[in-house]
Amino acid sequence: MxxxxxxxxxxxxxxxxxxxxxxxxxxxxxxxxxxxxxxxxxxxxxxxxxxxxxxxxxxxxxxxxxxxxxxxxxxxxxxxxxxxxxxxxEAYADDIRIPLKYGIDQCVGDTICAGGILYGQxxxxxxxxxxxxxxxxxxxxxxxxxxxxxxxxxxxxxxxxxxxxxxxxCHGVQHGAEQIADVLGAKSRSDLDYICSGINHQTWFIDLRLNGRKIGKDELVAAFEAHPVFSQQEKLRIDVLKRFGVYSTESNGHLSEYLPWYRKRPEEITRWIDMSDWIHGETGGYLRHSTETRNWFETEFPQFLASAEKPIDPSKRSNEHASHILEALETNRVYRGHFNVKNNGVITNLPADAIIESPGFVDRFGINMVSGITIPEACAATCIASINVQRMSVHAAISGDLDLLKLAVLHDPLVGAISTPEEVWQMVDEMVVAQAGWLPQYADAIPAAKERLAKSTVKTRDWAGAARRNVRSIDELRAEKAALKQAV
Missing domain, CATH: 3.40.50.720 (NAD(P)-binding Rossmann-like Domain)
Incomplete structure (x- = not known):
C-alpha cells in the first residue's frame, strides 16, 4: 500500500x-x-x-x-x-497561573475549567x-x-x-482498563472486557467482565481499596466509584477538575490528591511535567537518536488508536475501540450535538458506533454540565463573543464552586489580554478588556496553589532516573 x-x-x-x-x-x-x-x-x-x-x-x-x-x-x-x-x-503557563489568582487550582487545565476553556479558544x-x-x-x-x-x-x-x-x-479508556485488570488480578489484559461511555475525560466503565464474569461495584471498590498503590493514588476516583457506582476512565488529577466538589478548598485538595506523580492531582502538575519533558529532550537528544536504531518490535505496538484505525480502514481487519464523535443518538441520555466517547468498530466501511447506550443518571448529569460549557466555549471561539466566553467560564462546575461572577469576568479579561497573540477572534474586544482591568477593584492573590512542586533541573532528573534504575 x-x-x-x-x-x-x-x-x-x-x-x-x-x-x-x-x-x-x-x-x-x-x-x-x-x-x-x-x-x-x-x-x-x-x-x-x-x-x-x-x-x-x-x-x-x-x-x-x-x-x-x-x-x-x-x-x-x-x-x-x-x-x-x-x-x-508559554500560553499554557497562563492557563494555570491566572486562575490561581482567583482561587482556582487546576492539575491539568486542558479540557474544561478556566484553563481548558481558554485552551479551546x-x-x-x-x-x-x-x-x-x-x-x-x-x-x-x-x-x-x-x-x-x-x-x-x-x-x-x-x-x-x-x-x-x-x-x-484519547488513551484514557485504555489506561483505566489497565488499572482495573491490575486490581482484579487478571492474568492478561485481554481477560478484561468492558464497555465505556460518556464524554472525553468523563467516560465511565458501565459494564465490566473478567473472563466473562460480570464485575459489580462492591467487588471493584474492594479491589481498589486493597491495592497498595492505587488505594493512595486514586482516592478521589475511588470515592466517585463508591457514590456513582461506576469507575471513571480519567486520572485522579484530571477528574478532580471536572467536578465541583473536590478542589473547591485548599484543605480538600490535599485530602484527595496524591503527590507521588503529577497525574494524581498536583497543582499545575501537567505543566511541570511538560516543561521537564521538553527540557530533558533538548538536553538528551543524542540519547533519543541512538535509541532510534533499535528494530521495530510489533509486540510492543502501543494501544493508541491511530495505527489500529488505519489498519482496519485499509486492510478490513476489524478493530474495536472507544472514539470521540458527534453523539446523534449513540448515547440516549446525552445531547445529540455533543461530542461523546463511546465504543465503535472500524472496518473498510469506516467507524461504526454502537448506538442506543444509556449511561447512569449521575454520570449523565456530570457529562451534561461539561457539555453545556463545551458548547458555549465552541460558539464563543467561533464568534469571538467575549460575553459568551465569560458565561462559559462562569458555568464551568469547578469555577462556579469557587468564584463570583465579578471574579470570573475579570479573570477572563485578564486571560484574553495575556493571550491576545493567540486569540485573533477577540482582537476587537481586547482594548476594552484592558481598560476594564485598569479600573478593576476585584481583589486577587499571589498564590502558588495547594500542592505545587517546582520544575526539576536536568541534574535532578538524572539523579532521580539513576536512583529508579538502581532500585530496579
Whole structure:
C-alpha cells in the first residue's frame, strides 16, 4: 500500500515517534509517506532525524518529509493527525497561573475549567484553518484524527464548522482498563472486557467482565481499596466509584477538575490528591511535567537518536488508536475501540450535538458506533454540565463573543464552586489580554478588556496553589532516573 499521512504538530517528539512506530508495525504500511509539519523548525528537524534513523535502521522504504508549510504537508494526504498545542508552554503557563489568582487550582487545565476553556479558544481558529486546508488540498474524503486537547471542543469545531470527517482519539479508556485488570488480578489484559461511555475525560466503565464474569461495584471498590498503590493514588476516583457506582476512565488529577466538589478548598485538595506523580492531582502538575519533558529532550537528544536504531518490535505496538484505525480502514481487519464523535443518538441520555466517547468498530466501511447506550443518571448529569460549557466555549471561539466566553467560564462546575461572577469576568479579561497573540477572534474586544482591568477593584492573590512542586533541573532528573534504575 502507498498513501500519505500528515502529522500536524509533529514537534511533539515522543508522541510522534510512538505513532510512527505503531503505524509501521502494520506490514502493509511499510511503503507509505509521513509528512511532518510544525511551526517549530528546531523540533521538526529533531523528530525527522529520529524517524529517518528508524527507517534507516529497519531498512524500510518509508518516506519521511518535514516542512513548516502545513499546506504542503497536507497536499494529497489520506490521513491527517493533529498533536498541536497552540500557544505552547508559554500560553499554557497562563492557563494555570491566572486562575490561581482567583482561587482556582487546576492539575491539568486542558479540557474544561478556566484553563481548558481558554485552551479551546486558542485551538479552534487553528483547527478550522487545518480543516480548510484538508478540504482544499488533501486527498478527497481524507480523515482527520485529532489527538489534541481540549478533545471535545476541537472535535466539535472540526465536525460542525470545519466540515471534515473527524474522529477524536484519547488513551484514557485504555489506561483505566489497565488499572482495573491490575486490581482484579487478571492474568492478561485481554481477560478484561468492558464497555465505556460518556464524554472525553468523563467516560465511565458501565459494564465490566473478567473472563466473562460480570464485575459489580462492591467487588471493584474492594479491589481498589486493597491495592497498595492505587488505594493512595486514586482516592478521589475511588470515592466517585463508591457514590456513582461506576469507575471513571480519567486520572485522579484530571477528574478532580471536572467536578465541583473536590478542589473547591485548599484543605480538600490535599485530602484527595496524591503527590507521588503529577497525574494524581498536583497543582499545575501537567505543566511541570511538560516543561521537564521538553527540557530533558533538548538536553538528551543524542540519547533519543541512538535509541532510534533499535528494530521495530510489533509486540510492543502501543494501544493508541491511530495505527489500529488505519489498519482496519485499509486492510478490513476489524478493530474495536472507544472514539470521540458527534453523539446523534449513540448515547440516549446525552445531547445529540455533543461530542461523546463511546465504543465503535472500524472496518473498510469506516467507524461504526454502537448506538442506543444509556449511561447512569449521575454520570449523565456530570457529562451534561461539561457539555453545556463545551458548547458555549465552541460558539464563543467561533464568534469571538467575549460575553459568551465569560458565561462559559462562569458555568464551568469547578469555577462556579469557587468564584463570583465579578471574579470570573475579570479573570477572563485578564486571560484574553495575556493571550491576545493567540486569540485573533477577540482582537476587537481586547482594548476594552484592558481598560476594564485598569479600573478593576476585584481583589486577587499571589498564590502558588495547594500542592505545587517546582520544575526539576536536568541534574535532578538524572539523579532521580539513576536512583529508579538502581532500585530496579
Amino acid at each position: 502507498s498513501f500519505k499521512i500528515a502529522i500536524i504538530g509533529a514537534g511533539s517528539v515522543g508522541f510522534t515517534k510512538k505513532l510512527f512506530t505503531d503505524i509501521l508495525c502494520v506490514p502493509e504500511f511499510r511503503d507509505i509517506e509521513f509528512a511532518l509539519t510544525d511551526i517549530n523548525e528546531h523540533n521538526l528537524q529533531m523528530i525527522k532525524a529520529i524517524l529517518d534513523k528508524i527507517v534507516e535502521s529497519n531498512r524500510l522504504p518509508t518516506r519521511v518529509t518535514a516542512t513548516t508549510s502545513r499546506r504542503e504537508a497536507l497536499t494529497s494526504a489520506r490521513y491527517i493527525i493533529s498533536c498541536v498545542r497552540v500557544g505552547g508552554l 486558542r485551538n479552534i481558529p487553528v483547527i478550522l484553518d487545518f480543516c480548510k486546508d484538508i478540504r482544499e488540498v488533501a486527498e478527497p474524503g481524507a480523515k482527520f484524527l485529532n489527538y489534541a486537547n481540549p478533545m471535545a471542543m476541537n472535535t466539535w469545531a472540526a465536525i460542525e464548522y470545519g466540515k471534515v470527517d473527524t474522529v477524536g482519539l
